[in-house]
Amino acid sequence: MFPKYKEIYVPLLVELIRRGGQAEPSGNDAKGKTVYEALADYFELSQEARNEMIGEEGRRESKWKNMVRWARNDLKKLGRLSSASRGVWSITEVGKTFLNEVESENVGRGIITFERTVNLHTFRERQKEAAEIGELGEAFVLRYEQQRLIDQGQSDLVQKVRQISIENVAAGYDILSFDIHGNEKYIEVKTSKSEILSFELTSNELKIANKYRAAYWIYKITKIKSNSPKILQIQDPTALAEEGKLILKPTSYAVSMSETFEE
Numbered sequence: 576m577f578p579k580y581k582e583i584y585v586p587l588l589v590e591l592i593r594r595g596g597q598a599e600p601s602g603n604d605a606k607g608k609t610v611y612e613a614l615a616d617y618f619e620l621s622q623e624a625r626n627e628m629i630g631e632e633g634r635r636e637s638k639w640k641n642m643v644r645w646a647r648n649d650l651k652k653l654g655r656l657s658s659a660s661r662g663v664w665s666i667t668e669v670g671k672t673f674l675n676e677v678e679s680e681n682v683g684r685g686i687i688t689f690e691r692t693v694n695l696h697t698f699r700e701r702q703k704e705a706a707e708i709g710e711l712g713e714a715f716v717l718r719y720e721q722q723r724l725i726d727q728g729q730s731d732l733v734q735k736v737r738q739i740s741i742e743n744v745a746a747g748y749d750i751l752s753f754d755i756h757g758n759e760k761y762i763e764v765k766t767s768k769s770e771i772l773s774f775e776l777t778s779n780e781l782k783i784a785n786k787y788r789a790a791y792w793i794y795k796i797t798k799i800k801s802n803s804p805k806i807l808q809i810q811d812p813t814a815l816a817e818e819g820k821l822i823l824k825p826t827s828y829a830v831s832m833s834e835t836f837e838e
Contacts, residue, residue: 576620576621576624576819576822577618577620577624577638577639577642578618578822579772580642580645580646580649581646581649581770581771581772582618582772582773583614583642583643583646584646584649584650584655584771585674585677585771585773586614586617586618587610587614587643587646587647587650588650588655588656588666588670588673588674589674590610590613590614590617591610591656591664591665591666592666592671592674594610596665596666597660597663597664597665597666598610598663598664599662599663599664600640600643600644600647600664610643610664611637611639611640611643614643615639618822619824620639624638624639625637625639627639629641647664650670653669653673654667654669654670655667655669655670655673656670673769676768676769677769677771679701679704680701680704680705680708680767680768680769708766708767708768708799708800709764709766711766711799711800712764712765712766712794712796712799713738713740713749713750713764713766714738715766715796715799715804716749716750716762716764716794716796716806717736717738717750719806720736720750720752720760720762721733721736724736724752724753727755729753729755729757732753732757735751735753736750736751736752736753737750737751738750739751740764745779746783747761747763747777747779747780747782747783747784748761748762748763748780748783748791749762749763749764750762750764750794758790759790760790760792761783761787761790761791761792762792762793762794763776763780763783763784763791763792763793763794764793764794764796765793765794765795765796766795766796766797766799767795767796767797767798767799768798768799768800769797769798770797770798770805771797772795772797772807774793774795775826776793776812776823781812781813781823784811784812784813785813788811788813788814789810789811789814791810791811791812791813792808792809792810792811793808793809793812794806794807794808794809795807795809809821
């Protein structure tokens with residue numbers, strides 16, 4: 576199971592930072608890993624996926640390496656990577672600024688994905704900003720759903736659209752809305768300043784998604800502070816995960832003591 580090209584952007588930039596800001600993609604690091612191999616480890620690609628080849632006979636190549644190179648080309652077009660030296664991929668100042676923005680959002684949500692030091696003051700400031708971004712996203716979706724119902728000739732349902740997150744933070748979703756047939760929609764809102772599509776889903780949100788299935792939606796809002804935020808609408812994430820269209824990766828663990836643990 577392979578990630579989308581855009582999902583490779585941040586891990587690739589992080590890997591280059593880890594290697595001093597630049598690297599030959601086929602060169603080994605201290606652990607003997609190439610950039611391709613390190614990213615394959617990050618995405619937990621199966622051996623089958625790592626060995627998959629594409630192309631015509633005589634011009635076969637690794638699908639994974641091809642995907643990483645396409646992601647690199649995209650980042651180069653965005654000005655986040657350069658190739659000042661032949662065969663060397665280098666992160667630019669634009670790339671570093673982008674990575675810092677993504678990192679700032681992650682830290683605010685308590686997600687430390689990069690190797691760095693975060694002091695308590697910075698952590699609290701990032702938490703405050705993350706909360707503000709989350710509120711902006713939910714307000715945006717609330718207005719969006721109300722306008723959608725009006726445009727569909729269902730004005731009678733507009734007043735029934737509710738922001739559940741201010742009534743019950745344990746509900747597992749943020750907005751209660753309705754589809755074109757008047758059926759309830761349970762919408763979980765995920766918001767970011769950047770264009771990054773990946774997001775964190777709590778165990779409670781996943782449980783509620785499993786409960787409501789096709790009635791459960793995730794709205795991923797990107798570029799929320801821009802003049803034109805974008806919405807990616809994901810219906811029934813449980814089904815999409817089962818079909819391999821969404822990749823779920825555990826990022827935290829609940830720990831309890833076994834009967835053999837000695838106090």
